Amino acid sequence: MPPAVELVSIAKTFGSVVALADASLTVADGEFVCVLGPSGCGKTTLLRIVAGLERQNAGAVRLRGRDVSRLPPSQRDYGIVFQSYALFPNLTAARNIAYGLETRGWDRARIAARVDELLELVHLPHHRHRYPAQLSGGEQQRVALARALAPSPSLLLLDEPLSALDARVRLALRHEIKSVQRRVSIPTIMVTHDQEEALAMADRIVVMNHGVIEQIGTPHEVYMEPRTLFVARFVGQMNVVPARADARAGWARVGGVALHCREGVTLPEGAALTLAIRPEEVVLGGAGHAAENTLVARVVGLQFLGAFTRLALTLPGDVPVRLDCDVAAGALAVVGAKEGDELALALPASALRVFPAA
Amino acid sequence: MSARAIPDRPVRQAWHAEAVLRLALIAFYAAFLTLFVLYPMLQVFTRSLQDGQGRFVGAANYVRYFATPAIASSITNSLAVATGTTLLTVVLAFVYAYALTRSTMPLPGLFRLVIMLPIFAPSLVQGIAFIYVFGNNGLLTRWTGFNVGIYGFKGIVAAETFYALPHAVLILVAALTAADARLYDAASALGASRVKTFVTVTLPGVKYGVMSACFVVFTLVITDFGVPKVIGGKYSVMATEIYNQVIGQQNFTMGATVSVVLLIPAALAVVIDRLVQRRQYALLTASSVPLRPARNRGRDLGLFVYCTLVAGGIAAIYLVILASSLVTRWPYDFTPTTKHYRFDTVGGYTAVWNSIEAAALAAVIGTVLAFAGAYLVEKCRTAASGPLYVLSVLPVSVPGMVLGLAYIFTFNAPGSPLNALYGTLAILVLSHLVHYFTVPFLTATAALKQMDAEFENVSASLGVPFYRTFWRVTVPLALPQIVALSLYFFLNAMVTLSAAVFLVAPGTELAAVAVLLMDDAGDTAQAAAMSVLIIAIGFAVRLLYALLMRGVTRRTQAWTVATR
Ligand SMILES: Nc1ncnc2c1ncn2[C@@H]1O[C@H](COP(=O)(O)OP(=O)(O)O)[C@@H](O)[C@H]1O
Ligand SMILES: [Mg+2]
Numbered sequence: 001m002p003p004a005v006e007l008v009s010i011a012k013t014f015g016s017v018v019a020l021a022d023a024s025l026t027v028a029d030g031e032f033v034c035v036l037g038p039s040g041c042g043k044t045t046l047l048r049i050v051a052g053l054e055r056q057n058a059g060a061v062r063l064r065g066r067d068v069s070r071l072p073p074s075q076r077d078y079g080i081v082f083q084s085y086a087l088f089p090n091l092t093a094a095r096n097i098a099y100g101l102e103t104r105g106w107d108r109a110r111i112a113a114r115v116d117e118l119l120e121l122v123h124l125p126h127h128r129h130r131y132p133a134q135l136s137g138g139e140q141q142r143v144a145l146a147r148a149l150a151p152s153p154s155l156l157l158l159d160e161p162l163s164a165l166d167a168r169v170r171l172a173l174r175h176e177i178k179s180v181q182r183r184v185s186i187p188t189i190m191v192t193h194d195q196e197e198a199l200a201m202a203d204r205i206v207v208m209n210h211g212v213i214e215q216i217g218t219p220h221e222v223y224m225e226p227r228t229l230f231v232a233r234f235v236g237q238m239n240v241v242p243a244r245a246d247a248r249a250g251w252a253r254v255g256g257v258a259l260h261c262r263e264g265v266t267l268p269e270g271a272a273l274t275l276a277i278r279p280e281e282v283v284l285g286g287a288g289h290a291a292e293n294t295l296v297a298r299v300v301g302l303q304f305l306g307a308f309t310r311l312a313l314t315l316p317g318d319v320p321v322r323l324d325c326d327v328a329a330g331a332l333a334v335v336g337a338k339e340g341d342e343l344a345l346a347l348p349a350s351a352l353r354v355f356p357a358a
Numbered sequence: 359m360s361a362r363a364i365p366d367r368p369v370r371q372a373w374h375a376e377a378v379l380r381l382a383l384i385a386f387y388a389a390f391l392t393l394f395v396l397y398p399m400l401q402v403f404t405r406s407l408q409d410g411q412g413r414f415v416g417a418a419n420y421v422r423y424f425a426t427p428a429i430a431s432s433i434t435n436s437l438a439v440a441t442g443t444t445l446l447t448v449v450l451a452f453v454y455a456y457a458l459t460r461s462t463m464p465l466p467g468l469f470r471l472v473i474m475l476p477i478f479a480p481s482l483v484q485g486i487a488f489i490y491v492f493g494n495n496g497l498l499t500r501w502t503g504f505n506v507g508i509y510g511f512k513g514i515v516a517a518e519t520f521y522a523l524p525h526a527v528l529i530l531v532a533a534l535t536a537a538d539a540r541l542y543d544a545a546s547a548l549g550a551s552r553v554k555t556f557v558t559v560t561l562p563g564v565k566y567g568v569m570s571a572c573f574v575v576f577t578l579v580i581t582d583f584g585v586p587k588v589i590g591g592k593y594s595v596m597a598t599e600i601y602n603q604v605i606g607q608q609n610f611t612m613g614a615t616v617s618v619v620l621l622i623p624a625a626l627a628v629v630i631d632r633l634v635q636r637r638q639y640a641l642l643t644a645s646s647v648p649l650r651p652a653r654n655r656g657r658d659l660g661l662f663v664y665c666t667l668v669a670g671g672i673a674a675i676y677l678v679i680l681a682s683s684l685v686t687r688w689p690y691d692f693t694p695t696t697k698h699y700r701f702d703t704v705g706g707y708t709a710v711w712n713s714i715e716a717a718a719l720a721a722v723i724g725t726v727l728a729f730a731g732a733y734l735v736e737k738c739r740t741a742a743s744g745p746l747y748v749l750s751v752l753p754v755s756v757p758g759m760v761l762g763l764a765y766i767f768t769f770n771a772p773g774s775p776l777n778a779l780y781g782t783l784a785i786l787v788l789s790h791l792v793h794y795f796t797v798p799f800l801t802a803t804a805a806l807k808q809m810d811a812e813f814e815n816v817s818a819s820l821g822v823p824f825y826r827t828f829w830r831v832t833v834p835l836a837l838p839q840i841v842a843l844s845l846y847f848f849l850n851a852m853v854t855l856s857a858a859v860f861l862v863a864p865g866t867e868l869a870a871v872a873v874l875l876m877d878d879a880g881d882t883a884q885a886a887a888m889s890v891l892i893i894a895i896g897f898a899v900r901l902l903y904a905l906l907m908r909g910v911t912r913r914t915q916a917w918t919v920a921t922r
Contacts, residue, residue, distance in 0.1 A: 055368035100820030
């Protein structure tokens with residue numbers, strides 16, 4: 001069976017702005033794919049090209065193997081939820097949901113049954129007669145989702161569906177959307193600029209920057225094995241340390257200290273490179289701990305973040321290097337670090353990723 | 359960026375029925391604008407460059423226009439009248455609007471109502487009223503034996519001022535209402551005096567409103583034909599000069615030449631007004647707090663007296679018109695009679711029925727065209743959107759006389775198939791709706807802009823054709839504006855004279871034109887009676903509209919009022 005969605009080398013320009021350059025992507029049946037990237041990177045453009053609301057300059061769009069590159073939106077068979085929801089204000093929730101069914105020649109009973117089913121699915125059975133203005137933001141969002149799903153499309157597109165909601169509703173709706181998607185088992189492309197949202201919801205994440213797809217992978221892959229420095233910095237927290245290649249392959253120097261790094265880029269001695277390590281991967285250790293990659297750093301700030309505390313550290317050297325380190329509440333009590341203290345710490349080689357210099 | 363070059367054009371979408379329908383509608387709208395706006399205007403330009411036999415003569419007509427003092431003086435006269443009226447009207451209107459919005463004087467509702475009276479009457483009615491009172495045989499002239507010499511500059515300015523007053527008051531009331539109370543609180547907290555507050559807060563806040571009122575009044579007056587025609591005497595302005603050249607001397611090329619020259623100040627005023635209005639919006643912020651005027655006895659009393667005088671003047675005009683239509687022979691014999699309402703010299707009520715029919719048709723067709731046109735331009739973006747927008751807003755800068763002449767050139771050209779329209783009511787309906795097209799078009803555009811741009815995309819994704827969403831969502835959402843547009847078309851069509859005066863034919867007389875013709879023929883009492891009928895019809899329709907609006911509001915209340 002052909003994949004649900006297949007994008008082949010899509011390119012799109014607006015005047016001199018290149019919104020997308022050579023973007024390729026496949027979405028498998030039932031898969032939830034998040035397109036993640038900073039604002040203006042071309043996510044919406046990509047989604048609208050799949051939807052046929054924007055015309056690509058080059059490349060092909062296939063839905064279930066059918067080439068729809070030149071077809072109008074109405075002939076592509078998908079449901080879409082926009083950032084604004086675009087609910088029809090003069091129609092009740094039920095009429096909004098029925099909107100796509102009324103032109104299909106269904107009889108009334110069948111439409112009513114389908115509307116009931118969808119109201120049930122999004123947990124709004126008692127809101128059928130309310131107008132959009134009488135619904136909360138989260139409820140509007142669910143009605144929009146139900147409307148998009150009503151004609152049983154073979155693809156669901158979501159453009160920043162949660163960005164207009166406040167934080168608590170947003171968290172609840174993440175689960176709601178995800179569970180609806182699972183139950184209906186519909187292939188879905190969701191656009192977001194919120195990396196947490198993408199990590200929490202996606203089966204696979206597509207990270208984009210400046211119209212280019214930087215990496216496609218599971219949340220775990222994207223988080224643990226970022227392929228580029230951009231992905232490393234954009235997804236999750238990341239310390240970035242400028243360094244130079246050491247004479248030994250797989251080693252780098254930061255100031256006077258030689259550090260053993262993860263396998264990866266091999267560069268001639270002295271070449272500039274960037275080391276990256278996540279705050280939770282920095283290991284605090286007592287002085288004199290004889291391990292690889294041990295350093296002494298000074299605490300310049302503490303930020304209490306609930307479950308853990310983020311220590312701001314500087315490494316000694318001609319150019320002081322900043323480093324964040326997350327310490328669980330219990331562990332911090334043991335170490336007892338205060339501002340101004342010097343601490344020994346280790347940067348495990350397995351966590352020290354190497355990228356070409358930024 | 360990929361090394362491969364990206365083609366600079368997006369791929370073409372495959373043809374489908376909806377796209378074809380959309381294009382066909384756009385093509386129809388483009389054809390309408392081309393045939394009834396662009397082509398007629400081009401005719402005026404080309405005719406101004408030809409001689410009577412249709413030979414190209416370059417700027418010869420213009421040279422003759424400026425070199426003939428009798429005709430050239432119409433330019434300076436027009437500018438003098440328009441400038442004088444603008445200054446007088448805007449000052450009077452400002453104080454009136456200030457009283458309505460910034461004082462606690464009694465009876466503001468009544469004052470708002472009375473000031474709107476002139477909107478319901480053809481402009482020449484104010485001229486006729488002034489003649490009844492100050493003319494050679496006027497009431498005051500006979501009582502006092504003193505003739506103020508109303509015919510000419512004085513009379514035109516006086517009558518035009520009353521004609522233009524409601525338009526200026528509407529704009530200034532809107533500008534003064536939009537004021538932000540917080541600025542005034544700040545000013546009084548800083549201990550600013552009342553005069554200082556007025557100069558530093560009030561005036562800058564309404565600056566754009568005042569400018570806009572100036573341009574609107576200027577355009578109204580310089581393009582008006584009715585008032586100078588009845589009260590101007592030998593004082594010729596450009597609008598009457600076009601009429602004289604065309605109707606009086608059958609000199610169409612000179613008519614076209616004067617038209618083109620008249621287009622310049624009228625179009626300029628419109629363009630500047632548009633630019634100014636764009637600025638005005640930037641002044642309003644969503645967080646503004648409306649101002650509640652404080653009580654102040656002295657000021658309120660002064661403003662009350664002022665409003666009583668102005669509103670009294672307007673009321674007097676319409677009372678004189680009403681009275682003169684109901685007495686045997688003003689001002690000699692005041693025996694009551696209804697004989698003037700028989701209109702025996704112009705063949706009874708044909709003109710009235712024609713006017714109602716033409717206005718109703720213009721209202722219905724105009725509303726459909728303006729709304730659908732705005733939809734096509736705004737929601738179906740194509741390469742044609744820009745040019746269509748320009749053509750849709752162009753009519754506002756075309757004076758009625760010029761439009762009428764353009765239609766003569768277009769629909770009364772020898773051997774043209776378009777001639778079928780000439781002499782029919784259809785051409786009057788068309789001229790009404792084109793003449794008043796721009797404001798409804800822009801109102802509709804603004805209403806459409808407020809709607810979510812994704813409505814059409816959502817429907818497309820659901821497989822619902824665009825015309826169904828237009829009917830089920832777009833139209834219901836804009837219903838209040840749509841009803842308002844149709845009223846605007848109707849009321850204006852009832853009172854307009856300038857384009858129609860060139861286009862009426864035996865059988866298609868219109869009430870407003872009949873007023874002019876009867877006045878010209880000396881049947882002033884019948885002219886007054888006809889004016890009274892026009893105003894009464896306008897009132898009736900306005901009342902109907904208020905009822906309709908109440909129904910619309912009730913229907914839309916459910917979804918516009920959040921009951922969370
Ligand atoms: N209709 C348009 N006209 C011109 N430029 C556009 C248009 N739509 C998007 N762009 C540009 O294309 C780029 C990508 O936009 P978009 O896809 O909306 O980004 P995102 O959704 O990731 O924030 C941006 O630089 C944006 O300014
Ligand atoms: Mg976007």
